[in-house]
Amino acid sequence: MSEINLPLAFETQMKSYLGENEFREFVEALEKEPRVSIRLNRHKTNFQPENCKHVPWNEDGYFLEERPSFTLDPLFHAGCYYVQEASSMFIQQILKSIEAPQDGIYLDLAAAPGGKSTLLSSYLGNNGFLVANEVIKSRAGILKENIIKWGIGNTLVTQNDPEHFGDLAGFFDLVLVDAPCSGEGMFRKDPDAMSEWSPDHVALCAARQERIMDQAGSFVKGGGYLIYSTCTFNQKENEEMIRFIVSEYEYEPVKITLDGTWGIVESQVDIDGISFFGYRFFPHRLEGEGFFITVFKRPENALVHEPKRTKDFKHPYIKPVGKQEAEKLMVQIGLPEYSGFYSLQDSYFWVNKDFQQHFEYLCRFLNIRYFGVELGKINKQQFIPNHEFAVSILPKSGFLTYDLDLKEALDYLRKEDIPLKDLPEGWVLVTFKNMPLGWLKNLGNRTNNYYPKDWRIRMK
Numbered sequence: 001m002s003e004i005n006l007p008l009a010f011e012t013q014m015k016s017y018l019g020e021n022e023f024r025e026f027v028e029a030l031e032k033e034p035r036v037s038i039r040l041n042r043h044k045t046n047f048q049p050e051n052c053k054h055v056p057w058n059e060d061g062y063f064l065e066e067r068p069s070f071t072l073d074p075l076f077h078a079g080c081y082y083v084q085e086a087s088s089m090f091i092q093q094i095l096k097s098i099e100a101p102q103d104g105i106y107l108d109l110a111a112a113p114g115g116k117s118t119l120l121s122s123y124l125g126n127n128g129f130l131v132a133n134e135v136i137k138s139r140a141g142i143l144k145e146n147i148i149k150w151g152i153g154n155t156l157v158t159q160n161d162p163e164h165f166g167d168l169a170g171f172f173d174l175v176l177v178d179a180p181c182s183g184e185g186m187f188r189k190d191p192d193a194m195s196e197w198s199p200d201h202v203a204l205c206a207a208r209q210e211r212i213m214d215q216a217g218s219f220v221k222g223g224g225y226l227i228y229s230t231c232t233f234n235q236k237e238n239e240e241m242i243r244f245i246v247s248e249y250e251y252e253p254v255k256i257t258l259d260g261t262w263g264i265v266e267s268q269v270d271i272d273g274i275s276f277f278g279y280r281f282f283p284h285r286l287e288g289e290g291f292f293i294t295v296f297k298r299p300e301n302a303l304v305h306e307p308k309r310t311k312d313f314k315h316p317y318i319k320p321v322g323k324q325e326a327e328k329l330m331v332q333i334g335l336p337e338y339s340g341f342y343s344l345q346d347s348y349f350w351v352n353k354d355f356q357q358h359f360e361y362l363c364r365f366l367n368i369r370y371f372g373v374e375l376g377k378i379n380k381q382q383f384i385p386n387h388e389f390a391v392s393i394l395p396k397s398g399f400l401t402y403d404l405d406l407k408e409a410l411d412y413l414r415k416e417d418i419p420l421k422d423l424p425e426g427w428v429l430v431t432f433k434n435m436p437l438g439w440l441k442n443l444g445n446r447t448n449n450y451y452p453k454d455w456r457i458r459m460k
């Protein structure tokens with residue numbers, strides 16, 4: 001990579017953080033290409049990438065030797081992995097270190113495009129429930145797409161301003177705020193972040209972070225955790241935010257177990273004789289982009305807000321499906337276990353029954369973009385499966401499957417015709433290396449390709 005021209009005020013700031021010698025190493029690191037890393041979806045695959053180095057703080061994270069064309073890898077579209085910068089994968093180490101409850105209800109307040117939400121969704125698996133929220137409409141759409149591909153079905157995607165969660169004080173076991181920031185840690189990956197940078201922009205970001213945290217601090221229940229992260233080095237957006245949160249809310253410090261060889265720098269903020277901790281990732285000390293993260297614990301005796309039980313769930317669009325209708329649907333689809341079923345317009349959705357009460361309660365306050373797994377529709381007694389169902393981890397034993405080779409899989413993802421030989425007529429779940437890609441309908445003399453039009457790949 002070519003020489004990097006850093007803003008002067010940023011250089012001065014980083015020299016004051018690192019000293020002249022270490023600053024030179026920092027600049028050299030910025031002039032190198034960033035490493036490409038992926039995090040595997042263990043709910044879908046046990047695949048072990050060959051000859052790839054592990055991300056030290058995440059057992060599902062791997063560094064790739066070079067950047068492949070993800071667009072031309074069907075497993076990428078099947079949601080078998082997420083392309084994520086390595087430092088962000090540290091959240092896995094935090095969850096392990098604090099022994100975060102896997103049967104909890106979590107909120108990712110600034111979630112798009114979904115890197116950290118997919119990590120939280122994996123951690124919770126079928127035992128927990130995640131609200132992945134994004135305030136910006138177009139970004140909420142990308143988040144929804146990534147959550148659908150990840151396919152665990154334990155996530156409610158919402159599009160709300162943080163203040164819309166105001167009625168949910170004390171509701172969540174864990175709240176993650178991966179705040180919009182000045183992006184100093186992304187300068188080598190995203191040149192726009194560098195051109196937008198200025199001390200005034202940092203001040204603007206810090207003021208916005210205060211507004212967000214002023215809300216978010218209240219959403220955590222007694223005994224729960226608040227995680228705050230940024231992709232910037234700036235103390236105004238990091239250590240100062242620790243001070244702000246502790247000045248606004250009663251929170252206890254949390255120290256995370258680190259391995260000294262990882263190169264993560266622990267930062268200590270002393271407030272009224274109590275030490276709080278932050279963790280900073282510099283690109284010259286480890287293989288990852290710039291990142292900062294801190295964790296707080298809400299005292300056990302703080303507010304715990306349980307979802308109120310309602311006899312009749314009422315929502316302008318989402319309707320509960322009665323038991324008889326649900327049982328018929330389960331037989332038609334071949335789902336083995338009873339769960340929560342809802343309908344929206346003419347489509348059926350699945351929600352984990354252990355979190356139905358939470359889901360229904362949350363629907364009262366939030367603007368819902370997606371939830372659970374969209375299964376499909378019934379038309380003239382026939383079940384028409386949805387793509388969301390195909391790429392989910394729900395069992396699909398009631399359907400015929402057909403494994404495509406690479407060329408066929410790419411043709412399928414381009415929404416081209418796929419001839420199927422010697423298969424009965426009807427719905428076929430097409431897979432690549434046994435990972436579901438979507439649906440085809442075999443009509444005998446031809447097939448209909450049901451891959452979503454908006455998701456089709458155009459690259460040849």
Ligand SMILES: C[S@@+](CC[C@H](N)C(=O)[O-])C[C@H]1O[C@@H](n2cnc3c(N)ncnc32)[C@H](O)[C@@H]1O
Pocket residue numbers: 088109110111112113114115116117134135136139161162178179180181208212
């Ligand atoms: C750093 S990004 C989140 C990245 C995401 N957590 C991930 O891992 O993929 C910050 C997000 O905050 C959103 N955002 C911007 N302004 C916001 C605000 N005032 N309140 C909440 N979120 C905001 C942005 O749209 C952006 O998606």
